[in-house]
Amino acid sequence: MKAALLQITSSDDPVANLAMVKAMVAEAAANGAGFVLTPEVTNCLSSSRARQTEVLQSQEDDLTLAGLRAQAAELGIWLLIGSLGLKTGDADGRFANRSFLINPAGDIAAWYDKIHMFDVDVDERETYRESDGYRPGDRAVVAETPFGKVGLTICYDVRFPYLHRSLAQAGATILTGPAAFSPVTGQAHWEPLLRARAIETGCYVLAPAQTGTHPRTTGKERRTHGHAMAIAPWGEVLLDMGAQPGIGYVDLDPAAVDAARKRVPALRHDRDYSLSQ
Secondary structure, three states: OEEEEEEEOOOOOHHHHHHHHHHHHHHHHHOOOOEEEOOOOOOOOOOOHHHHHHHOOEOOOOHHHHHHHHHHHHHOOEEEEEEEEEEOOOOOOOEEEEEEEEOOOOOEEEEEEOOOOOEEEOOOOOEEEHHHHEOOOOOOOEEEEOOEEEEEOOHHHHHOHHHHHHHHHOOEEEEEOOEOOOHHHHHHHHHHHHHHHHHHHOOEEEEOEEEEEOOOOOOOOOEEEOOOEEEOOOOOEEEEOOOOOEEEEEEOOHHHHHHHHHHOOHHHOOOOOOOOO
């Protein structure tokens, strides 16, 4: 299976973002990709809660979800919409950060709400409180496809090894990690975290990414790290897209998963233990 990872610079305008992404999805499919992956918050990247409230929609009404489902069916491809910001109807007004796996019929094969919220103080200039605007999910998800079981994660989830291990032990051979990583943490941690998750699980790790300085109508400036990556089950970097928007391609070989897990069958070596303090 040829997979295509999209690296994009989303604005806070979902209509413009959809047009950009659809053109890239069409190009990827024309180049032979049967599995196309977009980054986190494909529909709208904004630091303004007011702007999000203005332009985000519910899952039933979301134009990005509808448009990309129709395109997946038209092209006959599997499509991971890395995530969409969606209104939920929650009493506190928080949104969902939700990933969708779309099958070649255009149906939603699986969906996943980001579990771990990016509530951090990176430095005096970069402070994030994702949980102020988004509510965390509470369920891990593995989906069946003809090219292997896919475990869904989003961005900050990459720092939690137990989630990825549980997905692999549930049968996942491919882990998706769409992201809008911060430049500071991205430079320091992005590649080693992705490689560690692949090495620990013997899975392919596919991480499409947001990149650059994001156009905005309002709110503070937002920049992201880029460097969309594909990591092999043995830990090799198969793809690093740098900082420019574009499409990257990688071939997925199920035999590589089997080979890595045969060499180091760590997924079968769990042991109970006690903790002394």
